[in-house]
Amino acid sequence: MSSQTFGKPDIEHSNPLARTMLKKLDYDQLTNCMRCGFCLPACPTFRETGVEPESPRGRIALMKAVVDGVMEPDQAFEDQMNHCLGCRACEPVCPADVKYGQLIEQTRDAIEDHAKHGAIVSGTRKLFFRGVFPHQNRMKLLGRSLRLYQKSGLQKVARGTGIMKLFPAHMREMEQILPEAASQGVVERIGERYPAKGQRIATVALFRGCIMDVLFADTNVNTVKLLSEAGFDVVIPKTQGCCGALHAHSGEMDQARELARVNVKAFKDAGVDYIVSNAGGCGALLVEYDHLLHEDESWAEDAAWFAKRVVDISTILVDKGRVPAFAEEAAEGAVPEAVAETGAAATITYQDSCHLRNVMKGSTAPRKLMKSVKGAHFCEMRDSDRCCGSAGIYNVTQPEMAGQILEHKMEHANATEAQYLLTSNPGCLLQMKLGIDKHGRGGDMKAMHIVDYLYERIARPGDEA
Template sequence: MDKTTGKPAVQHKNPLARTLLEKLDYDQLTNCMRCGFCLPACPTFSETGMEPASPRGRIAMMKAAVDGIMVPDQQFEDQMSLCLGCRACEPACPADVKYGQLIEQTREAIEEHASHSLPVKVVRRTVFKHLFPKRGSLKLLGGSLSLYQKSGLRRAVRSTGMMKLLPRSLSEMEAVLPEASSKGVVERLGTFYPAQGEPIAKVALFRGCIMDVMFANTNVNTVELLSAAGFDVYIPESQVCCGALHAHSGEMKDARKLAATNIDTFKQLEIDYIVSNAGGCGALLVEYDHLMQEDAAYRDPAQWFASRVVDVSTLVVEKGRIPTFAQPEAPLQDSKLKVTYQDSCHLRNVMKGASAPRVLMKQVANTEFVEMAEADRCCGSAGIYNIVQPEMAGSILEHKMEHANNTQAGFMLTSNPGCLLQMKLGIEQHSCNHDMQAMHIVDFLHERMVKSQ
C-alpha cells in the first residue's frame, strides 16, 4: 500500500487500470462490506439476477481492477454502462458508500480510453460541446423541432415510414415528445417575477437546457407557482446546462466547466435558494461541492451553491405559503379523481425529496392519491439510458406499468422530464387505461391553482 496516497502500490500494465487507480476513491471501495442490502434496491440486479449487475458486484469489479486482480475488459465496461445511475443503492447502504461518485469516476476513466467510431465521436462532440452548453444552439434546436412538429413535416415523415429508419428507441421517443419552443422562460416572463403578497424569500430558478426547450411551459408554471407560494423569483439569463448528462457520460471536465459558469452566475445574486424542477438536474447541482472539490478557486463557492439547491415541491411545502388547489371541473357524483406518483430517482435518493410532492398532491380538492407499488424504483429513463440501453429500459418500464395500471389512476405525476417522457411511453405501450395522463407535478398543480382574488 502506498503510504502517500493510501492506494495499492500496484504497477498496472493495463492503461485503463492505471487510470482507475488514479481516479477511484479507494476509501469508498473498501467501505463496501458486501452485505447485500443494495441488491433488492438495484433495478438491473432485479432484472438479471446477476451479481456483476449489482452495486456490490460493480464495486467488487472496480476494486479488483484497481488491486490488479483483474484486467478491466469489455465485460467490465459493459456492466458499468448497464448501471442506471439511479442511486437507489445509497439509501439502502448501511456503510454509506458513495456509489454514485464511484460509478461516475469509473465512467470518466473508461471514457478517457474509449475508442469511438467517427459517427459516435461526431455525435458526442456535437451534443456535449456545441448543443447543451450553448443557449443559442438550444434555441435553434427548439425552433427547428417546433417547425417540424407544427408545419406538417412530422405527419409527412411518419406517413412515409421514414421513422422506421431510426433505431426503435429513438422513434418511440419522437412519438411522445411535447411541443418544443425556441422561447424559454426568460423570453416569456423576463428575469424577475415578484411574489404574490409579502415576499418570504428570494429564489433563483435553474431553468435547465433541454428543460427550457421541450418543457418551457413547465418552467413558466414553476415560476408562477413559486410566486403564488410567496417567493420573489429571479431567472439569471447567463446560466447554462447543469452538466448532469456530461458527468453521467464520463465527460467530467466539461461538467466542471459548466458548473463553474453556473456558480459564477448565481453567486452574483443575493438569493436564499436555487430552485430545481428536474430531479436529474437537481441531483448534480446539490453535489457541485463534490464535483468542484479539487478546484481551490471554486471549492468554497461550490459549497455555497450546493447548500442552496432545493426542489420546487420541497421549497413550497417547507418554506412557502401553499396555494389553494382544486379540480378545474369537480368529478361527477362526489367521486374523487385518482392520482399516483412516480418518484424521480435522483430527487428521492440524492435530494431526499420524496415526501413533499405527495404532500402537495394531497392538497388538491376532490383528489385521491393512490400510492403506486415500487414507486421508488427507476422507470428506466435515466438520462439517455432508454436510448443507449433500450432492452433493459424497456423491461424495467414494462414492470413499472404493471404497478401503474393497478392504481387505476387518471394521472401519473412525476418530477423529472426524463421520467415524464418515459411514463408517456409506458402509457402508450402498456397501459390498460389509455385515458391516463402523465404530467409533471408542477403542471398538474398549476392547472388547479386557485387564483387569488
C-alpha cells in the same frame, strides 16, 4: 458507520484503463463496501437479472479488482459499468454510506478517457455534449428547429412516408411522445425577474435547465408562477447553462466541471436565498457541485455556497412557502368505483424521480402537495421508488433493459387506475408517457409534471404569459 482510510495500492498497472482508474477512483469508498448485500434488492438491474455483477456490490467488486491489479478491464467490464442506471437507490440502504454514485461516475470518466468510439458515436457525443447543451442560444435554435418540424407538417410527412422506419424501434417510440418544443424559453416569456404575490418570504432563483427550457418551457413558466403564488420573488439568471448531469453520467467529467463553474458564478452573482430545481436529474448534480469542484481551490468555497442552497420545487413550497389552495376539477372519463365511494373526482399517483428521492431526499414534499388537492384521491403506486428506466439517456443507450423496467412500472401504474400519473423529472415524464402510449392508456391516463398539475388547479383566467 465511519469510513476507514486504507490508501491506494502501490501497483504499476500495465493496462492504461487500470492506471487511470487507480488515479481517479476514491479508494476509501471502494474499501468501505462491506459486501452485506443490502443494495441487491434496491438495484433495478439486479432485480431484473439476479446476476451479482449487475448489482452495486458486484460492480464495486469489479472496480476494486481492476484497481488492485487482480483483473484486466475488458469490454465486458466496460459494458457492465455502462449497464448501471445510476439511479443511486443503493445509497440510502447502504449501512456503510458508500458513495456509489461517485464511484460509477469516476469509473465512467476513466473509461471515456480510453474509449474508442466509432465516427458516428464520437461525432454525436461531441455535437451534443460540447456543441449544443452548454450553449443556450444553440439550445434555442434546436427548440425552434424541432418546433418547425412538429408544426410545419414535416413530422407527418416523415411518419407517412416511412422515413422513421430507418431509425431503431425505441427511437421511433420516443419521437412519437415528444412534447411540442418551445421557440421561446422562460426568460423570453416572462423576463428575468418575477415578483411574489403578497408579502415576500425570500428571493429564489430558478434553475431553468437546457432540455427543460426547450421541451418543457411551460413547466418552467408554471414553476415561476407557482413560486410567486407561494410568496417568493423569482430571479432567473440569464448567464446560467446546462447543469452537466448528462456529461457526468457519460464520463465527461471535465466538461461537467466547466459547466458547474459557469452556474456557480451565475447564481452567486444573483445573491439569492435558494436555488430552485424542478428536474430531479438536474437537482441531484447541482446539490453535489461542492463535491464536483472540491479539488479546485479557487471554486470550492463558492461551490459549497451554491450546493447548500439547491432545493426542489416541492420541498421549498412545503417547507418555506405559503402553499396555495388546490382544487381538483371534475374527472375526465370513468372514476374507479372504489374512488367514487370516497367522493373523489379523480385518482392521482406518483412516480418518484430516483435522483430527487435518493440524492436530494425529496420524496415527502411532493406527496404532501398532492394530498392537499381537494377532490382528488392519492393512490400510492407499488414500487413508486423504483427507477422507471429513463435514467438520463439510458432508455436510448440501453433500450432493452430500460424497456423491461418500464413494463414492470406500467403494471404497477395501471393497477392504481389513476387518471393522472405525476412525476418531478422530465426524463421520467417522457418515459411514463411512453409507457402509457405503449399500453394504450392515452384515453384514460395522463402523465404530467407535478408543477403543471398543481398550477393548473390554481390558475385563473388572464394569467397566461
